[in-house]
Amino acid sequence: MPDIIATSSAGLEELLKQEILTLCSGLSASDIKLKPGQCRISADLHAAYVLCLQSRLANRVLLVLASGKANTADELYALARSITWTQVFASDTSFAISARGTNKALRNTQFIAQKVKDAVVDHFLEEQQTRPSVDKSNAYIKFQVRVFRDKADICLDFSGASLHQRGYRLETGEAPLKENVAVAMLQRSNWQADGNQALLDPMCGSGTIAIEAAMMAANIPPNMHRDMWGFDFYLGHKLRTWQAIEGKAAEQIREPSMPIYASDVSNLVLEKAIDNARRAQVLDYIEFKQVDALQIRPPANSGFIVSNPPYGERLGEFASMLPLYDEYGEHLRKHFANWHMALLCSEQNLLKALKLRAHKRYQLFNGKLECQLALYELNGANLEMFTAHEQSSEFTNRINKNLKKLNKFIKKGHTDAYRIYDADLPHYNFAIDVYADWVILQEYQAPKSVPEKVANERLQHAILHLPKLLDILPSKLVVKTRKRQIGSSQYEKVSSQERNLKNKLDARFTVHEYGAKFWINPKEYLDVGLFLDHRETRQMFASMCQGMDVLNLFCYTGSVSVHAAIAGARSVTSVDMSNTYLQWAKDNFTLNKLRCASVFEQANCVDWVKQAANKVHCRYDRVFLDPPSFSNSKRMQNTWDVQRDHVELIGQVKAILKPNAKVFFSNNLRSFSLDEDAIRELGFKIENVTSTTIPEDFSRNPKIHHCWILST
Structure with a gap:
C-alpha cells in the first residue's frame, strides 16, 4: 500500500x-x-x-x-x-x-x-x-x-486546492479564520457536534466557526461541494470507489440536535456571514443576529462560547482592544454563568484583561499567525467581580492631579492639543498627549533597570484605564513605541502596509491652536503632525513675521509656516526633505484658507541653503531653523549631527538673510550646547529664549527643547 x-x-x-x-x-x-x-x-x-x-x-x-x-x-x-x-x-x-x-x-x-x-x-x-x-x-x-x-x-x-478552502466563503472579514482552525477550536472546546448544548459565537465575523459547527452537527462532509480534485487526472483514479464514498457520506447527513447562534456588531460583516452560510447550505441551522458582544444576553441557560475575537496586529489596534476585553470579561461574569468558553487570540495580554482564569491553553497557528486558544469555565472563582483599583493607583492619581493643574490652561481654549503626562512616574515611562477627542500614548524605551514585564504591566494598566479617566472611546487611544529616532525614521509609518490616499484622508482629523487649524494623523506615522512643545515658540516667531519674507527650514508639516502666514507674512517658503510632509504642509495651508505667497520645496535643507546663497531672490527677514538631532538619510551624501554641524549651517543661513533679520534656532537634543563664541563671530547677537518657549503643559521637562533668537 x-x-x-x-x-x-x-x-x-x-x-x-x-x-x-x-x-x-x-x-x-x-x-x-x-x-x-x-x-x-x-x-x-x-x-x-x-x-x-x-x-x-x-x-x-x-x-x-x-x-x-x-x-x-x-x-x-x-x-x-x-x-x-x-x-x-x-x-x-x-x-x-x-x-x-x-x-x-x-x-x-x-x-x-x-x-x-x-x-x-x-x-x-x-x-x-x-x-x-x-x-x-x-x-x-x-x-x-x-x-x-x-x-x-x-x-x-491528491486533494488539489487546500482542503480548508471549503468553497462557501467568498466574503470574509479583515482577519479571516481558516476553516480547519475553526474546527480545531470547536473540538478543543469540548463542544459535542452530536450533543444538545447551545453554541454561540458573539463576534462571528464571516461566520466560519458557526458554519463549521453547523456542518459538523449536520454531518455534512466539509468538501462535499468541491468541483475539482487533485486526482481527477490521475490515471490510477478509481471512479467507482470515489462515487461510493460520496454516496455513503450523503446518506449520513442529519438534522442538528442543538441550536447555533452567531452575532456581530457590524451589519455589513453579518450579511457576509449569512451569505457564506447560505452557500454552505447550513443557513437554516444558524440563528444570526446583529448585536454588540457587550450587549448580548445568553440564548440558553448554559452552552459554549467559541469565538475568534478581534485582537489587532498593530500596537495602536491593541491599545483600543484592551479596554474592550476588560469590559467583555465583566460582561461574561455578569451574564454567562455556567457557560464554557474558548477564545482564540494572538495577544496573551488581551486575554489577561478579561480577568478570567483559563483551565487549558493550546498553541495554534491561523495561517502564519501564532495564536493561543484559551478555555474557560464561567463558574466559581471566575464569576467573582474584580474590583478595579484605579481610584487608588498612583498613575490614576497623577493623571487626575495633572488635569486639575492644567484646568485653567485648558479652559482658556487656546488649543485642544496638549500634554497631560510625561514620564512623571518611574515605571510608567511614557508621554500622553490629547489631540481633540483623541489620546496618543507614546511609550519611551524602558531603562535597563526596569524589567520588561514590569514595563509591559504598567503600559497595559495605563491603556486599560485611560479611556475611563479621560472619557474617550477606546478606539481613540493610540499607542506608539518611541525610541531614539535616527535619520528619517521620524517619517516612517507605524505600519509598513501601504494604504491608498482615501484611507489616509479618512484617518485624519483637525485640532486648533491660537486660531490656526492643523491636520492630525494619529495612526499612520510615529509623529502625528504637530509638535506640541513648540506651541509658544510658534507664537513668538509669528509675532515677528508681519510683512516679512519667512523661511521655514526642516518645516515638517508646516505649522510654523501656517502661523507666520496668519500673522501677515509677505511670503512663506517651506523646505523639507519629505514629500509626504510637504504635502501635509500644503494641506494645512488649504485648511486655513491662506492666500499669502507660499513656496514649498522638497530638498535636503542643508544643500538647499548652500544653493540659495547663489540666488538673489532667496533672501529672508525671518528664518525658523529646527533641525533634527541626527540624520543619515539615504537622500543625504553625509550624515548630519546638530552638535557638530550647527555652526556651519547657521553660517550658511546668514548668507541668505536680509538686514535686521532674525533666526529662531531650536533643537531637542538634551545634551546640546550652543557654540556661542562661534555664533558671535558670525555676526549674530544671541538671546536664549528657551524658558519662555516651554509651554505650561511641558513645564516639568525644561529640556524638551532649546531655543535661541539670533539677530543680525
Whole structure:
C-alpha cells in the first residue's frame, strides 16, 4: 500500500491523528507517524478519498509516489526517474511541481522542483511520448516534493486546492479564520457536534466557526461541494470507489440536535456571514443576529462560547482592544454563568484583561499567525467581580492631579492639543498627549533597570484605564513605541502596509491652536503632525513675521509656516526633505484658507541653503531653523549631527538673510550646547529664549527643547 501524508496547520497534528483514526477503519494509533504539520499513514486509495472528502482538519492529502535518499541533486533526480510517470498522468495533461523543505545539498526549493520536472519530462521523452506542458497557475495535476534532512518524498497532490478552502466563503472579514482552525477550536472546546448544548459565537465575523459547527452537527462532509480534485487526472483514479464514498457520506447527513447562534456588531460583516452560510447550505441551522458582544444576553441557560475575537496586529489596534476585553470579561461574569468558553487570540495580554482564569491553553497557528486558544469555565472563582483599583493607583492619581493643574490652561481654549503626562512616574515611562477627542500614548524605551514585564504591566494598566479617566472611546487611544529616532525614521509609518490616499484622508482629523487649524494623523506615522512643545515658540516667531519674507527650514508639516502666514507674512517658503510632509504642509495651508505667497520645496535643507546663497531672490527677514538631532538619510551624501554641524549651517543661513533679520534656532537634543563664541563671530547677537518657549503643559521637562533668537 502507498503512503499517504495528510498535512495541517502546526499544532493540529494530534487532533488530525484522532480524526484519521475515526475516518479510516482498520488503522491503529501505531500506524500513524507524526511530524510537525503532518500525519503519515500506509493505506489504500479508499482512505485517501475518505480523507479528501471528510477531513475537517487537513490542508492537503498527498499520495506518496516515491521516497528515498536525496543527499545530492543526482540522487533526487534518480528518485524522480524511478517513478513511471506515464502511468501517473497523460502527456496531454498540464502539470506543476512545488517543493517544501531543503537540506545541505538541496538549498533552493525552485531548484528542487526544477530537478524533478526535468526527470518527469525526460521520462516522457524516453517513452517517445509528447512532452507534457508545465502550467504553474492552472495545472490539471500537481505534485509536491517534500525534503527533510537526507530524504525526499515525491507526492501527487491528491486533494488539489487546500482542503480548508471549503468553497462557501467568498466574503470574509479583515482577519479571516481558516476553516480547519475553526474546527480545531470547536473540538478543543469540548463542544459535542452530536450533543444538545447551545453554541454561540458573539463576534462571528464571516461566520466560519458557526458554519463549521453547523456542518459538523449536520454531518455534512466539509468538501462535499468541491468541483475539482487533485486526482481527477490521475490515471490510477478509481471512479467507482470515489462515487461510493460520496454516496455513503450523503446518506449520513442529519438534522442538528442543538441550536447555533452567531452575532456581530457590524451589519455589513453579518450579511457576509449569512451569505457564506447560505452557500454552505447550513443557513437554516444558524440563528444570526446583529448585536454588540457587550450587549448580548445568553440564548440558553448554559452552552459554549467559541469565538475568534478581534485582537489587532498593530500596537495602536491593541491599545483600543484592551479596554474592550476588560469590559467583555465583566460582561461574561455578569451574564454567562455556567457557560464554557474558548477564545482564540494572538495577544496573551488581551486575554489577561478579561480577568478570567483559563483551565487549558493550546498553541495554534491561523495561517502564519501564532495564536493561543484559551478555555474557560464561567463558574466559581471566575464569576467573582474584580474590583478595579484605579481610584487608588498612583498613575490614576497623577493623571487626575495633572488635569486639575492644567484646568485653567485648558479652559482658556487656546488649543485642544496638549500634554497631560510625561514620564512623571518611574515605571510608567511614557508621554500622553490629547489631540481633540483623541489620546496618543507614546511609550519611551524602558531603562535597563526596569524589567520588561514590569514595563509591559504598567503600559497595559495605563491603556486599560485611560479611556475611563479621560472619557474617550477606546478606539481613540493610540499607542506608539518611541525610541531614539535616527535619520528619517521620524517619517516612517507605524505600519509598513501601504494604504491608498482615501484611507489616509479618512484617518485624519483637525485640532486648533491660537486660531490656526492643523491636520492630525494619529495612526499612520510615529509623529502625528504637530509638535506640541513648540506651541509658544510658534507664537513668538509669528509675532515677528508681519510683512516679512519667512523661511521655514526642516518645516515638517508646516505649522510654523501656517502661523507666520496668519500673522501677515509677505511670503512663506517651506523646505523639507519629505514629500509626504510637504504635502501635509500644503494641506494645512488649504485648511486655513491662506492666500499669502507660499513656496514649498522638497530638498535636503542643508544643500538647499548652500544653493540659495547663489540666488538673489532667496533672501529672508525671518528664518525658523529646527533641525533634527541626527540624520543619515539615504537622500543625504553625509550624515548630519546638530552638535557638530550647527555652526556651519547657521553660517550658511546668514548668507541668505536680509538686514535686521532674525533666526529662531531650536533643537531637542538634551545634551546640546550652543557654540556661542562661534555664533558671535558670525555676526549674530544671541538671546536664549528657551524658558519662555516651554509651554505650561511641558513645564516639568525644561529640556524638551532649546531655543535661541539670533539677530543680525
